[in-house]
Amino acid sequence: MARRGLPLLRQLLRDSAAASSSPPPLKTLASAETRRSVTYMPRPGDGAPRAATLIPGDGIGPLVTGAVRQVMEAMHAPVYFETYEVHGDMATVPPEVIESIRKNKVCLKGGLVTPLGGGVSSLNVQLRKELDLYASLVNCFNLAGLPTRHENVDIVVIRENTEGEYSGLEHEVVPGVVESLKFCSERIAKYAFEYAYLNNRKKVTAVHKANIMKLADGLFLESCREVARKYPGIKYNEIIVDNCCMQLVSKPEQFDVMVTPNLYGNLVANTAAGIAGGTGVMPGGNVGQDHAIFEQGASAGNVGNQKIVEQKKANPVALLLSSAMMLRHLRFPSFADRLETAVKRVIAEGKYRTKDLGGDGTTQEVVDAVIAALD
Numbered sequence: 001m002a003r004r005g006l007p008l009l010r011q012l013l014r015d016s017a018a019a020s021s022s023p024p025p026l027k028t029l030a031s032a033e034t035r036r037s038v039t040y041m042p043r044p045g046d047g048a049p050r051a052a053t054l055i056p057g058d059g060i061g062p063l064v065t066g067a068v069r070q071v072m073e074a075m076h077a078p079v080y081f082e083t084y085e086v087h088g089d090m091a092t093v094p095p096e097v098i099e100s101i102r103k104n105k106v107c108l109k110g111g112l113v114t115p116l117g118g119g120v121s122s123l124n125v126q127l128r129k130e131l132d133l134y135a136s137l138v139n140c141f142n143l144a145g146l147p148t149r150h151e152n153v154d155i156v157v158i159r160e161n162t163e164g165e166y167s168g169l170e171h172e173v174v175p176g177v178v179e180s181l182k183f184c185s186e187r188i189a190k191y192a193f194e195y196a197y198l199n200n201r202k203k204v205t206a207v208h209k210a211n212i213m214k215l216a217d218g219l220f221l222e223s224c225r226e227v228a229r230k231y232p233g234i235k236y237n238e239i240i241v242d243n244c245c246m247q248l249v250s251k252p253e254q255f256d257v258m259v260t261p262n263l264y265g266n267l268v269a270n271t272a273a274g275i276a277g278g279t280g281v282m283p284g285g286n287v288g289q290d291h292a293i294f295e296q297g298a299s300a301g302n303v304g305n306q307k308i309v310e311q312k313k314a315n316p317v318a319l320l321l322s323s324a325m326m327l328r329h330l331r332f333p334s335f336a337d338r339l340e341t342a343v344k345r346v347i348a349e350g351k352y353r354t355k356d357l358g359g360d361g362t363t364q365e366v367v368d369a370v371i372a373a374l375d
Contacts, residue, residue, distance in 0.1 A: 040333045047078055050330050053100040053107040054081035058088050059303035060314035061110020064296075067316035067367045068108060068323045071342075074371040077327065077335045081108070086123065088113030088303075093126050101131060106326055107293040110319070111302030127293060128161045133286040135191045136161045136265065138297035140272035140282050145348035146357060152253040153276045158195060159265025160188040161286055182216045184261060186223035191287075192259035193231045203235040203256040204228065207244050207264050220261055241268070248272055266299065273298035280315030280356045281347070283322040285329075294326040295319070308355075314363050315354040317343055320370065342373040 054069075056062040072079055082104065084097045101107045114122040127133070136159040142148060163184050170180035189206075196204050206224040210217035221238060228236035239247065241264045247254065248268065252275050260268055273282040284297025296302040296318040308314050320343050327336035346352055352369040353359025 040331075042331070046331055049078040049080055050106075051104045052079055052081055052326065052330075053097065053104050054083045055086045055097065055107060055109040055112075056083065057086065057110030057303070058113045059111055059305070060309055061112075061303065063309065063312060063314040063363050064316040064319040065108065065110045067363055068319055070367050071320060071339060071370055071374075072323070075335055075338060075374060077339075078332060079327070079330065086112065088123055089115060090123060092121075093123050093130065098127075098130055101127075101291055101293070105291055106329060107291075108319070108323060108326060109293050109295045111296065111299075111304075113303055128286055131291045131293070132162065132288040133291060133293060134160060134162045134288055135188060136269075136284065136286050137195070138269040138273065138282060138284040140269070140276040140297070143277055143281060143344060143347045145350050146277045146281070148275065148277050150252050150275055153272075155252065155255045155272045155276070156195070156199075156201070156257045157265055157269040157272055158188065158192040158257060158259045159269060160184065160260070160262045162262075163188075164262030182213075184216065184220045184223070186227060188261075189220075189224040189227040189259060192224075192257055193227050193234060196234050196257045197231055201234070201257045203237070205244075205255055205258045206236070206238045207241050207258055207260040207268055208238060209241050209264070211240055217261065224259065244268060245271060248275060252276070270298045278315075278356050279318065280354065281317045281321070283318055283325055285322060285325055287329075292326070292329055294322040294329075296322060312362050312364065313354050313360075315356050316363050316366055317347065317357075338375055339370075341375065342370045345373045346370050 054065060056065045069081065082100050084094070084100060086093060086097055112123050114124065138157045138159070139155075140157065141154040142151060164182055165180065170178055173179050192204055195201070204224075206221060208217040208221055210221050224236070224238070228234070241260075245267070248271050252272065255272075258268060269284075270279065273279045276282065279296065279298035279302070282297035283294075285292055285294040304314055321340060324336040324340040324343075327333070327339065346366065346369045347357075350359075352361045352365045354361050354363070354366060
């Protein structure tokens with residue numbers, strides 16, 4: 001019995017060796033590639049629905065925030081909204097809105113009109129100062145299927161939000177003479193390098209005008225240099241803001257993370273957004289130690305015009321991607337991935353696009369396409 005079993009055993013060993021040396025079937029490879037990996041282990045209770053404050057805002061705001069709500073409901077995302085009507089022509093942000101954001105820690109916001117002149121304070125600035133949302137982040141990147149002049153653009157603009165020229169420290173000394181104060185601290189530099197470190201970014205560029213504003217912007221650069229020494233694995237360089245704008249429109253792929261004082265950051269972020277595909281597709285947010293507000297990344301066009309509102313053809317992509325950022329902030333990464341993947345799939349297919357992206361689709365058509373593309 002043992003002798004007859006020995007040849008059989010040898011045959012089995014030869015068959016096993018041959019099977020291990022031959023490539024696996026294509027079907028097996030495909031299933032292995034699509035198998036999910038364990039990327040996030042939630043703590044008990046992490047799946048409980050979270051409240052978020054919602055400010056639809058002005059102009060196209062109600063259209064695009066409505067788009068987000070539809071997609072969130074279609075995904076069954078564990079988020080529900082507390083909605084408040086806030087408009088840019090109000091004197092101040094209502095106290096109940098501030099209280100809601102303090103309680104919920106997060107807010108999704110449409111654009112708010114800022115009246116020009118007349119001494120009316122911007123409600124956007126009021127929110128940032130009241131909640132100490134000192135860091136603004138705008139991610140400007142190429143989207144597959146959306147043609148642009150430049151390729152390989154993936155820039156994160158981190159802008160100081162509460163200091164600098166936007167701090168509002170100005171007064172009229174004598175009739176006809178206005179004095180404006182500018183100050184800065186090192187916390188924006190710390191946030192920029194921490195962001196780069198945690199997101200595997202390789203370079204941080206400080207944008208400044210220290211050749212003219214030697215004290216104020218000089219202090220900003222000193223802060224950046226001091227923080228940079230603590231991150232030897234991240235390359236650090238500096239660029240004057242006027243040269244920065246020229247380099248952005250000629251070779252934007254050279255930039256990675258950009259850290260800027262308040263005023264320059266507004267200009268740089270909108271320029272970078274225009275290069276990478278337009279303000280209608282760039283996500284962003286404002287974050288502080290305890291709270292965060294997510295909104296369209298670049299401020300240009302975030303309110304739109306009356307014709308777009310009437311035709312209901314506002315582009316919801318920027319706010320959809322911003323809401324994916326919010327979901328990651330709330331520790332719902334798989335929902336964020338699903339939403340972001342669906343949006344990118346719709347853009348790549350190119351069938352449903354609003355006018356700013358070369359199409360003629362409505363907001364609702366884009367929303368329906370994104371919902372259909374959800375995994």
